Amino acid sequence: MVGTLVSVIRSGLLFAAVLVVVLILGAGLAPDGQTILYASVWITTLLVVAVGAFLVRGQRPIAGAGAILCAVAGWLPFFWHTPPSGIVWTVGLIVGVALIAYGSRQDVAMPLAIPLLFARFVVGWAFVDNASNDQTWLPAGGGFLSSATASAARAPLDFVDPAYHSFLSGVVIPHPGTWAGMFLSGELAFGLLLAVGLFTPLAAWGTMWLSANIILQKSFITHGTFQDKTYFVLEFVALVTAAGYAYGLDAALHRFLPVRWDDVLTGATRAMPGVDRPRPAPMPGT
Numbered sequence: 001m002v003g004t005l006v007s008v009i010r011s012g013l014l015f016a017a018v019l020v021v022v023l024i025l026g027a028g029l030a031p032d033g034q035t036i037l038y039a040s041v042w043i044t045t046l047l048v049v050a051v052g053a054f055l056v057r058g059q060r061p062i063a064g065a066g067a068i069l070c071a072v073a074g075w076l077p078f079f080w081h082t083p084p085s086g087i088v089w090t091v092g093l094i095v096g097v098a099l100i101a102y103g104s105r106q107d108v109a110m111p112l113a114i115p116l117l118f119a120r121f122v123v124g125w126a127f128v129d130n131a132s133n134d135q136t137w138l139p140a141g142g143g144f145l146s147s148a149t150a151s152a153a154r155a156p157l158d159f160v161d162p163a164y165h166s167f168l169s170g171v172v173i174p175h176p177g178t179w180a181g182m183f184l185s186g187e188l189a190f191g192l193l194l195a196v197g198l199f200t201p202l203a204a205w206g207t208m209w210l211s212a213n214i215i216l217q218k219s220f221i222t223h224g225t226f227q228d229k230t231y232f233v234l235e236f237v238a239l240v241t242a243a244g245y246a247y248g249l250d251a252a253l254h255r256f257l258p259v260r261w262d263d264v265l266t267g268a269t270r271a272m273p274g275v276d277r278p279r280p281a282p283m284p285g286t
Contacts, residue, residue: 007269008240011201016263018202019209026182033138033181037131038078040185044192045075047160051198055252063252067101067196075194077132086132093128093195097121101247108251116246119234120194126231127191127207131184138181144180147217148172157219186210194238197248201267204239208232214269242267 027038052067073092077085102118110116115135137144152168172179190206211232215225239242244250248264262268 004240004269007263007267008201010264011239011267012205015202015205015209019206022182022278026178031183033144033177033179036178036181037138037184037188039103041075041078044189045071048074048192048196048198051249051253054256055249058252058256060103060107060252062250063100063103066096066101066103067198067249068096070096070192070196071100074188078188089132090125093125093178097195100249102250104249104252105253106249108245108247110241110245112113113243113246116238116241116243117197119246120197120200120243120246120248122193122240123207123234123238124193124195124203125232127187127210128195131191137180137184138177144183145176146171146236148176148179151217154219158221160216161219168217183210183213195237197246197250198243198253199241199265200242200244200248200250202265204235204243207235208239239267 048071049068052064052071055061055064055067071095073089075209076089076092080088091172097117123153142207148168152165152173156162156165186206188211190203190210193203194207214228215232218225218228244266245254245268254262254266254268257265259268
């Protein structure tokens with residue numbers, strides 16, 4: 001239990017550090033939301049493609065091919081704005097995750113792997129799907145600004161509302177384009193990483209942060225946040241169980257990572273408790 005808590009905290013601190021840097025850069029440079037979003041699309045796509053190519057060379061070719069397919073599927077809806085694109089990228093993501101699951105099956109070392117895989121994928125897919133609907137949130141005067149303004153103007157419903165309304169009014173609403181771009185970027189990046197099970201602790205922290213903001217925007221006590229609270233619980237489960245080891249890229253990748261970074265990035269000590277437990281042996285030729 002103590003080891004799990006320490007591992008979760010360490011990954012949370014890394015996520016917080018990355019988040020602070022991103023927020024400072026976003027606030028300082030104040031680029032428009034489209035620039036932030038498309039930069040995130042390319043960075044996330046290239047990261048997953050690079051991991052996939054590495055696994056292809058590391059004797060996990062099927063998992064690597066699945067990662068590359070998922071990266072392309074996540075990239076597609078942002079550059080192909082036609083009705084068929086939704087079906088194509090969703091099918092591509094499902095097939096890619098299935099390939100990752102099949103290609104990493106020899107690396108799975110945890111119970112309840114299939115339910116965790118399903119929960120992880122559904123939440124990740126939902127975030128990517130929402131991010132792909134960027135036409136309604138951007139540019140600066142789009143749906144994001146309307147939603148933030150309405151939330152800041154409503155009467156407080158719980159003790160957290162006054163502080164969160166002040167944050168919206170003083171920080172978010174004056175820069176709607178920047179914040180909309182960063183929020184959508186988080187949905188895309190964290191959602192895709194969660195769906196494919198790559199660096200799952202960081203992805204889980206990121207999606208929990210996004211879900212918490214949505215819950216606070218609507219007020220925690222309202223019935224309209226039921227779906228968001230459900231997502232938050234599933235994200236928390238993915239965090240504490242290191243669900244990337246449930247037929248995800250973390251399972252295939254972790255044997256190549258240094259032990260210290262393995263735990264922070266993939267949650268190895270939670271997926272395989274016990275410091276003396278051996279890792280899966282590399283395939284011949286690695």
